[in-house]
Amino acid sequence: MRSYAIYVAKRVLQFALVVFVGISITFLITHLTPIDPVEHAVAQVSTFGFSSPESIELLRQSLKELYGVGDNLWEEYLIFWRRLAMLDFGPSLSAFPTPVSELIGRAIPWTIGLLTVSTILSWFIGNILGGLAGYYSRNRILRILGMIMMGLHPVPYYIVAFVLLIVFTFLLPILPSSGGYEMNLATGWTPQFAGSALLHSILPSLSLILVGVGSWFMGMRALVSNIVTDDYVTYAALAGVPDKKLVTSYVMRNAFLPQITGLAMSIGAIFNGAVITEQVFGYPGIGRLLVEAVHAADYSLVLGITSIAIIAVSAAVFIIDIIYPLIDPRVQVTQ
Amino acid sequence: MIAVLRDLFRYNGEFAIGCMIMAIILGIAAASFFSPYEPIDSYLVALDAPPSLEYVFGTNSRGQDIFWQLTFAIRNTLAFGFIVALISRILSLVIGLISGYMGGIVDRILMSINDTFIVIPLFPLLVLLYFVLRDDMTWFVLALVMAGLGWAYDARLIRSVMISLRTREFTNTSVFSGMSMPRIVTQEHLPYVLPIVFSTFMNNMNWSIGLEVTLAVLGFTDVDTPTIGGMIFWANQHSAMVSGVWWWYFFPTLFVTLTFIGLFLLAISMNEYIDPRSRLDRMGNS
Numbered sequence: 245m246r247s248y249a250i251y252v253a254k255r256v257l258q259f260a261l262v263v264f265v266g267i268s269i270t271f272l273i274t275h276l277t278p279i280d281p282v283e284h285a286v287a288q289v290s291t292f293g294f295s296s297p298e299s300i301e302l303l304r305q306s307l308k309e310l311y312g313v314g315d316n317l318w319e320e321y322l323i324f325w326r327r328l329a330m331l332d333f334g335p336s337l338s339a340f341p342t343p344v345s346e347l348i349g350r351a352i353p354w355t356i357g358l359l360t361v362s363t364i365l366s367w368f369i370g371n372i373l374g375g376l377a378g379y380y381s382r383n384r385i386l387r388i389l390g391m392i393m394m395g396l397h398p399v400p401y402y403i404v405a406f407v408l409l410i411v412f413t414f415l416l417p418i419l420p421s422s423g424g425y426e427m428n429l430a431t432g433w434t435p436q437f438a439g440s441a442l443l444h445s446i447l448p449s450l451s452l453i454l455v456g457v458g459s460w461f462m463g464m465r466a467l468v469s470n471i472v473t474d475d476y477v478t479y480a481a482l483a484g485v486p487d488k489k490l491v492t493s494y495v496m497r498n499a500f501l502p503q504i505t506g507l508a509m510s511i512g513a514i515f516n517g518a519v520i521t522e523q524v525f526g527y528p529g530i531g532r533l534l535v536e537a538v539h540a541a542d543y544s545l546v547l548g549i550t551s552i553a554i555i556a557v558s559a560a561v562f563i564i565d566i567i568y569p570l571i572d573p574r575v576q577v578t579q
Numbered sequence: 580m581i582a583v584l585r586d587l588f589r590y591n592g593e594f595a596i597g598c599m600i601m602a603i604i605l606g607i608a609a610a611s612f613f614s615p616y617e618p619i620d621s622y623l624v625a626l627d628a629p630p631s632l633e634y635v636f637g638t639n640s641r642g643q644d645i646f647w648q649l650t651f652a653i654r655n656t657l658a659f660g661f662i663v664a665l666i667s668r669i670l671s672l673v674i675g676l677i678s679g680y681m682g683g684i685v686d687r688i689l690m691s692i693n694d695t696f697i698v699i700p701l702f703p704l705l706v707l708l709y710f711v712l713r714d715d716m717t718w719f720v721l722a723l724v725m726a727g728l729g730w731a732y733d734a735r736l737i738r739s740v741m742i743s744l745r746t747r748e749f750t751n752t753s754v755f756s757g758m759s760m761p762r763i764v765t766q767e768h769l770p771y772v773l774p775i776v777f778s779t780f781m782n783n784m785n786w787s788i789g790l791e792v793t794l795a796v797l798g799f800t801d802v803d804t805p806t807i808g809g810m811i812f813w814a815n816q817h818s819a820m821v822s823g824v825w826w827w828y829f830f831p832t833l834f835v836t837l838t839f840i841g842l843f844l845l846a847i848s849m850n851e852y853i854d855p856r857s858r859l860d861r862m863g864n865s
Contacts, residue, residue: 261691266699273708394847398839400789402796402811403832410820509697509732516702520793534703535797538710546710550703557700 251569259562266554271324274547275317299341306334307544333548338540344548347533352552355529358445359518362452363507369453370460371503375496377461378468390465397458401517405451405524412447420444422526448525452517463506467499501572508564515557587848594851597844604838608657611650616643618651618805627824637826640817645830651805653834659722659791659806660784666726667783668776671734676764676772678734679741690738696731704728705790709799717801721794725787733779737772744768774853781846785839792835807835 306327327333333344370393377386396404412419425440471477472495480494519531526532530549537545587594616623622642630637636645678689708724709716744750745768753763788807794800795808798816802809814820814827 258691258694262695262698265692265695266704269699269704270707273704273711394843395840398785398843399836400792400839402793403836406828406832414820512698512700515700516790516793519702520797523797534706538706538797538799543710546707550707553700553703558698561698 248569252566255562255565258565259558262558262561263555266558267325267328267551268321270547270550270554271321275320299335303335303337303341306332328551333551334544336537336542336545338537338542338545344544347545348530348548348552351528351530351533352556354527355518355522355531356556358448358452358522358527358529359514361445362449363456363511363514365449366453366456367460367503367507370457371464371500372496373457374461374464375468375491375499378465378499379472379491379495381469390461393458393461396454397462399455401451401455401520402524404455405448405521408447408451408454409524419447423528444525444527448521448527451521451524452514455517456514459510460503460506464499464503467502468495471495471499504564504568504571508561508568511560511564512557515553583852587852591848591851593844594848597841597848600837600841601845604653604657604834604841607650607834608654611647611654614647614650616647618648619803627822630826636830637824639814639827640819640822640824641813645810645826648805648810649807649830649834652807652810652831653838655718655804656788656791656807656835657784657838659718660788662719662722663726663729663787664780664783666723667730668733668780670726671730671732671737671779672772672776674730675734675737676741676768679738680745680760680764680768682742682745686738690735693731693734693738696728697735699728701725701728701790702793705794706799709794714801718791718804718806721791721800722787725790729783729787733775733783736779737775740772740775741768744771774849778846778849778853781842781849785842785846788835788838807831 331345335341336344336347339347373386373389374393377383377390380386420443423444425437425444477490477494480490485494518529519534521527522529522531523535530553534546534549534553536542537549588598589595611618620643624634624638624642624644626638626642627640628634628638634644634646636649638644639648674689674693678686678693705721705724708721712720749767750763753767758767791800791806792808792811795802795806796811796815798812800806800808802812810831811828814824814831817824817827819825819827
């Protein structure tokens, strides 16, 4: 138990380091800019002329604190962190005066839901099929499957999503093309809403799964084909352990472990893919919000989403790291 | 060297197919030097002409010949991937070698930085960078930034190879015969590490081209420099799918997918060269 506590403490430190570096890069990037973002943004809002002087002043204040234009750099940096700690990014410019945190709060459940389901599905499908393909390496169906996976794996998210969109909404219109749920439905925990949300999530998650499954498949196949030649497997096979049990509890179980570490390492890349997928399918998650914010030149929203995304992704990795030793008992001894 | 290449070509289908695909892609990229048009010029040819003998891949709604446009796009996209891969390989090689050879506290510090860069999601950062720089975001700036952020995964790989090399007998022999640390690393260990660097080079090119296409499709890059993603971006801007100009999407998508598959096949066949057991296994089967 004590070794687990030390392990967790180390991971907490790593988590803190990731957030620290990520947020610091975010801060530095926004301070590289030669133009004054605050006046630029204020001018943009006030040209529409529908805001009171007080709210404009509030906007200028929060933007100044977020960007810290004019103060000394260290002070700006500390103020930036204080704002972040309170999750207060000021009002959004494109949806003025809705606070940025509210917009993000509305979008983030969609992204988390979509990513959790599609990541877990593609991890399991890819690993189980890949494990079987590695063990029964002479099986013809699994070999063809391997070739398909290999061809599909390097294709970028955008193209897979785009092809799916054309096939299932244009050539064979059976699935909704965009949105997270049907427009005229009230949001809430009703069966209609849940069904509609599920139906709308099929295409986005399918495209994420199609791209994601390949790398797990190939990684697992390589791992299993190495493990199969290990002495302990040969011994178990000679001792008469049934084939089914050999695959599941002797070979695949061991090969799963490095794949969990792989999952932790690829969360960031999966998030990148989700941004583009949401954009293609008009899914109301955080990725589409980010793209819209850039097009609307919404400074505080872009900054807010970037910071939250970094924290959320590193938190996901942290959670996987924390669970890992509960699955692999060896980690407690060695760490 | 030539014998290895010939064996790879003969016994390794992936290598042969990968080489052929990349030869076609490079050929098209090289054709850009003979283009009758400047890449940036528009309204030179008939609008929205479908593929025909005169315009092999058709023309787009901006009056550009898609074939010649594509030659420039492939050249720029490949050059972009190449530069990102080259710079990030240097970074990951230096960090991986130092971390693996020195071990101890240096290793621990470098690897925590390394793990940090693996975890941080790059896409929002790149979007933020574009958002701040706007027109100052040339493709070279983007390449530099992506190289600065994309070395981490492979540095870890190189480090792990390095750790196993350090414990080998010949390392001790070199140390006892008085070789200095930089010489041991560059002369004794580097030859073992280089094949991995080449294989990750291809994968890194794929990664950077994929990100560039994604950013460009959203319009978050310098879209006036023709790239594959930029072509798809302009097709979206002109709603090419709605107006039925499918060839505007089809050819860039086809060729970028071919590039991905080609580079990927080369990378995995390179891996096979690194691990001769699987090569022998394959030769025994055929």
